[in-house]
Amino acid sequence: MTSTHDIDATKKTQEESDTGAGADRRALGSAAGSTRAGFDWRARYARNLRITDLLALIWVVYGTQIAWLGFGNTSVPTDNLLGVGNISYWLFSAGLVIAWACALGLADSRSHRVIGTGTTEYVRVARASLGVFGMIAIVAFLTKSEVARGYLLISLPAGIVTLALVRWLWRQWLVSNRRAGGYSARVLLVGSGESVTAIANELRRVSDAGYTVVGACIPGARIGDLVPGTDVPVVGSVDDVELGLVRTGADTVAVTSTGDLPPSRLKQISWSLEAGRQHLVLAPSITDIAGPRIHSRPVAGLPLIHVEIPRFSSGQRIVKRTMDIIGALALIALSSPLLLGVAIAVKATSPGPLLFAQERIGLKGTPFRMLKFRSMRVGADAELRALLDAQGTSETPLFKVKDDPRITPVGRFIRKYSLDELPQFFNVLGGSMSLVGPRPQVAAEVALYSDAARRRLLARPGVSGLWQVSGRSTTTWEETVRLDLYYVENWSLLGDIGILLKTLRAVILPGNSAH
Secondary structure, eight states: OOOHHHHHHHHHHHHHHTHHHHHHHHHHHHHHHHHHHHHHHHHHHHHHHHHHHHHHHHHHHHHHHHHHHOSSOOEEOOTTGGGOOOEEHHHHHHHHHHHHHHHHHHTTTTOTTTSSSSSHHHHHHHHHHHHHHHHHHHHHHHTTOOOOHHHHHHHHHHHHHHHHHHHHHHHHHHHHHHHTTOSOEEEEEESOHHHHHHHHHHHHHTGGGOEEEEEEEOTTOOTTOBOTTSSOBEEEOTTOHHHHHHHHTOSEEEEOOOTTSOHHHHHHHHHHSOTTTOEEEEOOSOOSOOGGGEEEEEETTEEEEEEOOOOOOHHHHHHHHHHHHHHHHHHHHHTHHHHHHHHHHHHHHSSSOSEEEEEEEOGGGOEEEEEEEOOBOTTGGGGHHHHHHHHTOTTSSSOOOTTOTTBOHHHHHHHHTTGGGTTHHHHHHHTSOEEESOOOBOHHHHTTOOTTGGGGGGSOOEEEOTTGGGTGGGSOHHHHHHHHHHHHHTOOHHHHHHHHHHHHHHHHSOTTSOO
């Protein structure tokens, strides 16, 4: 006969044997809840965009109609084609709003893949808007409808600008939440230790992109250890991806290297993910390469990624130079009162010349004279070496002196607001500089360049640049090189416009990073 004690012992043994499976089931339930919570923000954010897009379009379209046509019941004449009578502008505007809102959705302008960073979201908004008005023009032509041209010509640009502004405001809100750890994908990295470390550090550096690394699966690593050089915990090997998702509650698997994953294993991982709620991302360990240079091309079932060699085409050079000339002329005209005011202040408060012309190294290593309003006392160059030696930065190719005693009181003010840089618009007109580009440095700094840093000289130096709007005087030399190389290798006209807009904001609100 089996005793009560034996029965209890058997139950206890069974419970102990099920502990691992029970823990995994509990973890799976927890992870599922976490995944649902993690994905709620995508649907919620897209819903908020739909609402504000609709409100913005109603405001723009009906506001334009009232401003252009008044409150009367004006109609769109259609010549009664196919028996269709004239259409009231109130009804026409309603149709335009609905069509415009639908076009924004069809263009995937609210997709979580494009929100938060980059220009893709804005480009899709603009393309969808242009597409709607193009269709209106075609339909109006075919139906011989006489839609008021002024009404359309005002609605289109006003709508694009308003939508972009609304999206930008939402983006600021989203970025602030992402920096606090919310509204981000929870990422499980899978691959070799070196590749996982590289991708983890890059994703941590750009938290605005919305990817939070919660764990890693690395071959041969011990569960519970941290990935070298990061605070990311190891949750399994590359064979434990499904279990890693359970343990971390991740909603995105990012494969950082495929050497340890045979093709069949990669397929199994993709099949195990819940469609629409979990995602698979291939994250090759190549960084600082922008989208226009990357092209995916399937060949014999292989998703080959082509990375274009960075180069300026003739058309790009013409566009950039044209923008420099037009922009410099416009900025000189707009800033002429400031130019005059700063000139008077510099001459009236300290002895010496008005302008300071310093030799800098420009495009392809060519020296040129860069103009600035003088912000230091006469003979300041002769004191630089001693000051750099005193603070221990004479061997770093970013010669900055903290609390520089050579700067005059007026010089400190004009440097804080970048007013000393205004004469460089004349350098732009002369062709030695561009409005946007890597900041030119003196020959002594260029002599300390590494091979990578020398690639900064492949672009015309700029009055402003990517690193200036990313931290100004607080940016380290290594970060400066990385940002400048990213600009040189991924130039675009939209990128230049974005940098100029950020420069304007940095000039108006310089903060503590300007010296």
